[in-house]
Amino acid sequence: MKCTKNLWTKLAAYLFVAALATACGNDDEKPVEGLTADDFKVAQSDFTAPTMRGTMMIDFSVARPGMAPAKEEFAFTSFRLSGDNLSDLGRTFRIEELYLNGESCRLEVSYNYAGSRADVSADLTYKGEMVTTLTLKCADGILVETPLVCPSLRSEVSFRQKAEKDYMPEGTLLTGIVVRDNRTGVSTSAGTSDGNFIAIGSSFQFTVEERQAGKASIPLTYILTTENQRFEMDSEVTVWDTYVLDETCIAKDDPEHPDTFPVDEALDYFGITPDPEKLFYDDFPTFYFATTGIIRQEGIPDGFYAGGGYTLDGITPLSYDFKIGPMEELEAGSYHVVAHFAKPGMPKKRVNIVVPIKVLNGHENN
Numbered sequence: 001m002k003c004t005k006n007l008w009t010k011l012a013a014y015l016f017v018a019a020l021a022t023a024c025g026n027d028d029e030k031p032v033e034g035l036t037a038d039d040f041k042v043a044q045s046d047f048t049a050p051t052m053r054g055t056m057m058i059d060f061s062v063a064r065p066g067m068a069p070a071k072e073e074f075a076f077t078s079f080r081l082s083g084d085n086l087s088d089l090g091r092t093f094r095i096e097e098l099y100l101n102g103e104s105c106r107l108e109v110s111y112n113y114a115g116s117r118a119d120v121s122a123d124l125t126y127k128g129e130m131v132t133t134l135t136l137k138c139a140d141g142i143l144v145e146t147p148l149v150c151p152s153l154r155s156e157v158s159f160r161q162k163a164e165k166d167y168m169p170e171g172t173l174l175t176g177i178v179v180r181d182n183r184t185g186v187s188t189s190a191g192t193s194d195g196n197f198i199a200i201g202s203s204f205q206f207t208v209e210e211r212q213a214g215k216a217s218i219p220l221t222y223i224l225t226t227e228n229q230r231f232e233m234d235s236e237v238t239v240w241d242t243y244v245l246d247e248t249c250i251a252k253d254d255p256e257h258p259d260t261f262p263v264d265e266a267l268d269y270f271g272i273t274p275d276p277e278k279l280f281y282d283d284f285p286t287f288y289f290a291t292t293g294i295i296r297q298e299g300i301p302d303g304f305y306a307g308g309g310y311t312l313d314g315i316t317p318l319s320y321d322f323k324i325g326p327m328e329e330l331e332a333g334s335y336h337v338v339a340h341f342a343k344p345g346m347p348k349k350r351v352n353i354v355v356p357i358k359v360l361n362g363h364e365n366n
Helices: 002-027 208-213 264-270
Strands: 040-042 046-049 053-062 074-083 094-101 104-112 117-126 129-139 142-145 154-156 158-161 173-179 186-189 197-200 215-225 229-244 248-251 260-262 286-291 305-313 316-325 333-343 346-360
Touching (some): 046 229, 053 129, 104 129, 173 186, 229 264, 286 305, 316 333, 316 346
Parallel strands (some): 046 129, 229 346
Antiparallel strands (some): 040 053, 053 229, 074 117, 117 129, 142 158, 173 215, 286 333, 333 346
């Protein structure tokens, strides 16, 4: 009995010592904490943008990938700004979304300024602790161009730096064209194999006011992207009143094929009274050449001509026409020559005349 009591005493003492040793050992181990600012390593914190509105993708790695941060735990503080028209600080660096991908994260950050330039920096924090300083230099530095927006045709869209000193990131692509007023008959394409263009279809109609003015303004937003940035630009294009002549078929190897196209009916439609002293002289047309229904930036092909004039009977004009050619320089197919010119005595009111031509191989002419 005495032996058994000693055994229990020794066992109790052993368990006490073991428990004490475990407790002392745990004092040296820190409890597992959540993520801190030190867990993030930002890949890029300096950005330059060629527009005054857009988004940046802030990529960073996470030292402890098993733990996921929340978007609400990030914030921007300590804004420093310079530039013009920077009164609206509320639109500066807004966190839109957080994307998680294993050991990496991506913050989508938007910016929006009025004006022509802005230099901004701000501290990106996580749970109030500094992660990095983000800087952005943005300027109104991109020019989007269309040669002519014309009903019944598509117009090529291209973009470039406004000036040599302006910055445009390498690899910038036009990926979207948004029509902001949902105008019927206006369609766009960007970032596809079809190219970048604006199309005015047959369903497009001028309003009464636009018909009186002779033009319509279509508000657009152009979207350009790089690998980690998105740029947006608001703009507009003008659609001028247009008359499309009937298509003329031409056999390119027929020496008698026509190269003169009367345009009197188009002038009647526009209410233009022919006057050889003014028409096609003071306001000589700018001609555009469209292949596959697209008016491109390069304009009239090399070696091709298009001009406006009139046919005389003595000194009296019989008809007004365009002289276009040489057709033998063209491959078989459909083409459009567009004359864009001011109404006589009304330089701010411009009109278009479209001459559709179908070039055929051989002597077939139908």
